[in-house]
Amino acid sequence: MAVYTQVDDLTLSHFLSHYDIGEATSFKGIAEGVENSNYLLATTKGQYILTLYEKRTNPADLPYFLGMMEHLASKGLPAPLPIQDIEGNALQTLAGKPACIISFLSGVSIDHMTESHCAALGLILAEMHKALADYSAERPNGLSLEGWKKLYAATNGADTVSLGLASFIEEELNFLSENWPKSLPTGTIHADMFPDNVFFTGTKITGIIDFYFGCTDIYAYDIAVCINSWCFDNNHTFQPAKAKRLVEMYDTARHLTPAEMDALPVLCRGAALRFLLTRLYDWLNPVEGAVVRPKDPMDYVKRLRFHQQVKDAASYVI
């Protein structure tokens, strides 16, 4: 969410000399994406984003993420296109970090979601899943059930955040272990399609960014992530009309099977627990000199409690 690695003028111009994208006319660190350093780079030929991958991103995964963006961009989806240097390489090393220049996407991320935004989101999510169906690379989701268990085992002090939180999480992990769906359609998913990763121009989606949690997992889990992050208001109250439009529009582009629909409540519980656990870990292990205050894990306790009392999938599409 900030600039951790500085790139000086000579380093930049030397770096750009390997590309055919012109010379820098502007270069500004921006607050965007996960824990990487991002710069908005304008050149004599266009606008780009330069990302330096910081330690939370595993360099071995980068070809998978860049391949995913390239696959989507080449099919006309509004994903950033990794830019190749004159030798055909997109992934580079800069200032000692893995780095990549990607194309700039216009649009503004939305804080006040309407049903129209959620409808557009559902549609593009399905289109993204379909476009990635022939993306042959695979990457297991390190933040699914087994990953949540490991992450929780590494988290000390849940009850210092809220008394009873530890047993609440343990019971949920037990429930999900017994009920996590095993035979739903899977493929390449975004897995972190939060509002700040989607840019709109009006109600049209003109940008999807931050593919760094991309993985091979249950398609409908991506819907569950979106329901959690797009279909609650600021008081953590569920907004059924938004979820309905999201799921309906997804279904128009990629038909959801009855099994996928039936699994929505448990998938939403899993997605809520995933963000609860990563937020809880970050809350209890603040990074020294961190730029942003960790996000409150209790937001996702409230969402998880909602999903726990949902009777069936129909509750999401009333």
Place this chain on the structure above:
Amino acid sequence: MAVYTQVDDLTLSHFLSHYDIGEATSFKGIAEGVENSNYLLATTKGQYILTLYEKRTNPADLPYFLGMMEHLASKGLPAPLPIQDIEGNALQTLAGKPACIISFLSGVSIDHMTESHCAALGLILAEMHKALADYSAERPNGLSLEGWKKLYAATNGADTVSLGLASFIEEELNFLSENWPKSLPTGTIHADMFPDNVFFTGTKITGIIDFYFGCTDIYAYDIAVCINSWCFDNNHTFQPAKAKRLVEMYDTARHLTPAEMDALPVLCRGAALRFLLTRLYDWLNPVEGAVVRPKDPMDYVKRLRFHQQVKDAASYVI
């Protein structure tokens, strides 16, 4: 240097509805300037910077700073132009903070300064002084001799940073009290013309930003600030060829009197102490949740020691 105040999509679009600059097509927090929140705003009509002024900027001073930019921009100097809303007001309130949209300036700030960059700097500094000669507003420099004394009085623990630093500063304050020039030409100066506040395209200056220390003070003090911040290498060794070009080119556009030249050593000592003191204060009083590590005050101790042993002004223009 970061984004302290978030501006959401509805707040932004409502704010922009008071302007005639089109609709937002992109909006990104950027790491630029002093302790204010800055956004790069692209609209259907152009590119702009939206600044929200945080607590370190005194709102009462903003009309002076904005007037200074407007004055320079209207005379063709590469300063940002404050953009007026449809009612003719540039200074606004947004998200509870004073705020202003200014024009975007292209160019890249330089970390590896050459003599050519310093020559361009000297020239534009003089042109800026001349262009501001008929800027009638006045603002005393709160960070000149009396301000340094107050700031030092509010600073506890200099010797914890470096043993002997307290007496070093006190002796310098005494020296400057006795020797600070009293009758040099004064006018409106930038007072913080550091390399990160100047954008270049090649060796041409295409942007000067961050007028928030602008004030009425000795013209040659602005040169002394530039000598300190542009004419030392990373080991804090003075680079006479850069200073020579800076002063020479300044002089071609605004002739320096013998008295101004003679005062350069003491002005450079004052400028070094000014940045030593503000850095020392920030070092000893770190802001909780601060984005950037405070800058090392000892850098300016080394520069000040250099200026202390300078024989005369000729040392700067060898």
